[in-house]
Amino acid sequence: MEFDDFIIGRDDLILITGATGFIGSKLVQGLLKSGFRNLRCFARPSSKLERIEALCDRRPAGAHVEVFRGNLLSREDCLAATKHVALIFHLAAGRGEKSFPDAFLNSVVTTRNLLEASLRHGCLRRFVNVSSFAVYTNRKKLRWRLLDESCPVENDPWLRGDAYCYAKAKQDEIVVEYSKRTGIPYVIVRPGYVFGPGKTNITGRVGISTFGIFLHLGGSNPVPLTYVDNCAEAIALAGLKKNVDSEVFNVVDDALPTSRQFLGLYKQHVKRFKSLYLPHFVSYALCYLWERYSDWSAGQLPPVFNRNHWHAYWKKTRYSNERLRTRLGWKPKVPMAEGLRRYFEACRDAQPYA
Numbered sequence: 001m002e003f004d005d006f007i008i009g010r011d012d013l014i015l016i017t018g019a020t021g022f023i024g025s026k027l028v029q030g031l032l033k034s035g036f037r038n039l040r041c042f043a044r045p046s047s048k049l050e051r052i053e054a055l056c057d058r059r060p061a062g063a064h065v066e067v068f069r070g071n072l073l074s075r076e077d078c079l080a081a082t083k084h085v086a087l088i089f090h091l092a093a094g095r096g097e098k099s100f101p102d103a104f105l106n107s108v109v110t111t112r113n114l115l116e117a118s119l120r121h122g123c124l125r126r127f128v129n130v131s132s133f134a135v136y137t138n139r140k141k142l143r144w145r146l147l148d149e150s151c152p153v154e155n156d157p158w159l160r161g162d163a164y165c166y167a168k169a170k171q172d173e174i175v176v177e178y179s180k181r182t183g184i185p186y187v188i189v190r191p192g193y194v195f196g197p198g199k200t201n202i203t204g205r206v207g208i209s210t211f212g213i214f215l216h217l218g219g220s221n222p223v224p225l226t227y228v229d230n231c232a233e234a235i236a237l238a239g240l241k242k243n244v245d246s247e248v249f250n251v252v253d254d255a256l257p258t259s260r261q262f263l264g265l266y267k268q269h270v271k272r273f274k275s276l277y278l279p280h281f282v283s284y285a286l287c288y289l290w291e292r293y294s295d296w297s298a299g300q301l302p303p304v305f306n307r308n309h310w311h312a313y314w315k316k317t318r319y320s321n322e323r324l325r326t327r328l329g330w331k332p333k334v335p336m337a338e339g340l341r342r343y344f345e346a347c348r349d350a351q352p353y354a
């Protein structure tokens, strides 16, 4: 990494929220490796610190890693954590897919608190908001059309029946709105599905486990994967590179496997299990019927499957990392085959899929 191309120097203070998480800990590792020497990692009092402590033990000489204990729901904690901070990587998020209040509190309210606290100090040079592919609607696209940064995001995200999608869309909105109102500089990063050791589940884009059987979905659809180290590097570059304020970056790797290929490899390398393939028209019809019944029964059946959901997750779509490459000079350092090998190995060592 070239420091001349960056908006901050190696000793400027960087705050990382979600630093104890799957991607955040890789980001901390990458920043230390790149020579940044002044990191503040936000962690809740209940957060497991093993990943961060392991990094602290191995940090380069002269690097300072502070663990700030607090909760982003507290304005006072946000004010204290953002003091003297030049760059914020905001990865903390409510990951529950079912609880709207939980997702809203831990993704939207937390983001607002951080933005307000940063404004009070007036020293922030960029706010990196880590969003998700979940916010794209993908509804009006033809099959096999490209999903890139120009695609519309959900206007009515609650119609997806997915608390995570709702909260991430609202989180993006609040960042853009604050920036328009106050001039706070930001970048939005939207990863696809991030995989790697530390995660053992199969993405819902490949299928769903229900009633003792795995329903395989997506068939020949490419799965928008990004290996955790590659994703962390993309996030780092989006925060550091000059002249990219207000831009959005999607993160996907190269050589994406199809849903069918992914499932085949998983069965071959991790564990064999029975699966039933649902062709596209069947999954679409089921989502449609679920949506109608949910409407008709006034929510007796929660609207977790619906046509908006189907379009976002199971419609044939192509993906691009062109903007990451051209604007940030990113390329995936860990090739897909190697990323999958490491992931399957970790899955085998942990509780395999049942």
Ligand SMILES: NC(=O)c1ccc[n+]([C@@H]2O[C@H](COP(=O)([O-])OP(=O)(O)OC[C@H]3O[C@@H](n4cnc5c(N)ncnc54)[C@H](OP(=O)(O)O)[C@@H]3O)[C@@H](O)[C@H]2O)c1
Binding pocket: 017, 018, 019, 020, 021, 022, 023, 024, 042, 043, 044, 046, 047, 048, 070, 071, 072, 073, 090, 091, 092, 093, 094, 095, 106, 110, 130, 131, 132, 133, 168, 190, 191, 192, 193, 194, 195
């Ligand atoms: N993983 C993916 O496939 C994926 C894909 C697209 C986008 N993303 C986005 O990438 C970011 C990181 O994802 P991840 O997979 O690394 O998530 P993760 O492992 O679940 O980590 C989430 C982090 O957020 C922290 N957090 C949640 N609520 C908080 C609060 N109120 N105050 C302080 N910290 C709080 C958690 O702290 P605790 O340790 O205390 O729980 C944890 O460190 C998220 O914004 C996510 O939406 C992830």
